[in-house]
Structure formats: structure tokens, C-alpha cells
Amino acid sequence: MFIIWGKKYVYRKIGFVADFCPICRTVHAFVVKRVGLAGHLYYISAGEGELAGFERTCESCATTFVTDTDKYREIVKKSPSLADLRTQTFPDLDVVMHDRLALEARIAKAPMLLSRDERNALILGPFMLLAQKVEKRYASTDLDKEVGLALVAALVLMTAGPAASLALFPDGGPAVMLGFMVLALALVAWQMMVAKRRFMTRKVVPLLAKALRPLKPSDNELQAALAQMRQAGHKIGIKLKLPELQAQLH
């Protein structure tokens, strides 16, 4: 018998905090999760595992960041408003994030007055923040809605298809069956191939555009940032189509 076992990450929601989101460029509510590394047997794990860290996910843009929970006064189950959440969970946010908030104010006021080095670093920032998300998606075989539908369609093709055509053409035999099987496999393979492209279009480009828009980056600056990501070996540098990002920025 084939035994599948190993370690896997286990996530447990702890509560909410207020924090700064570098994609939204403002303070938002975040869901905080404990990340544990637990042993699994057939992908079923027992317990929450050894502590591997914590992550926070922005309630507005759904981007996840690794976080240090020591900076929060507490992590709460719920809060009536963002202002209350901020007071309860991160009351000294203004002090801790002072430099970043001052920089954000400069970006909002006059992004073109920032120095060339500042602009380059700020434009590269969102690409770096989203690089891991792209890396992770390209390494996995996660199914999206369309791939799921293709699987259902493939199942229908392989069952109802041959039955219907054999009723119409009784002499078809195995060739008909084979034809439908090839068609079904081709449909699923095609959808799996374009699923990653869809992920870039739906889950990465809009976030990049959101984070970059206030900086009003030029085409040259965007090209330079992408080239830098490519040189560093990040998939986002290869998979991102610049015209798609430019279209969303303008």
C-alpha cells in the first residue's frame, strides 16, 4: 500500500489587528493566523503543529504578509470599527510606522518630487511583495473555478458523449470512445495551462496596479523594475505582461 506522509503547514485564525498595508498604502484591518508545521498522514494532520510563525491578511486587498505579533498590544476577536481596532491592537502604530507614514504622505502629495533612488525602490517594492505569491501559485496545481468546470465537462464528455454517439452511430465502437477521451483530456489540459495566466490577470496585476498607481510610474521605470525581478530569478518578472499592468494603471 502507498503511504503518503510528511509535514504540512497548518493555519489557525487567531483574530484581528489594525496595521499598515503596503499594497493599499494605508492602515486597514488584518486577519492574523498562526502558522504551524505539523506531521500529516494522507494530508490529514493532527494538532496545530510546531510554531512556524504568524501571518496577517489585509481585509481590503487580501494580500498576506509574514508578521511579528509582538508589536500588537492584543489580537482581538472583533471590533466595531477600524479606529477601535487600532486603539485596541496597535495603539502606537503612528510611532512605530512614523517614517513609512511620512513617506506615504510625500507619495500622495507629490510622487514626482521623490528622488530617483526613492522612486526606484518604491516601484520595486510591490513587485517584491507579490513575488512569493506568484512563486507559490506556479509551484502548485491549485484548481480554479474554470478548471473545475472543465473537469465536470470532461466527465460528461467521457460518459454521455460515447453513449449518445453510439446510439446514433452503432458502428463507431472504440474509436468513438477514444475520440471523446482525447477531447476530454485536451479540455482539462488546456484549462490548467491558462489557469496560471488567469491568476496573474485576476490576483496579481490588480494589486500591483493598486500599489503602484499613486507613484505614477513611467513605462521606463516599470520596465526597469520588471528587468530587476527577472535578473533576480523571480517568476513575476517573466510571467507578468507589462501591457496588462500598464492598461490597469492608466
Ligand SMILES: [Zn+2]
Ligand atoms: Zn491591503
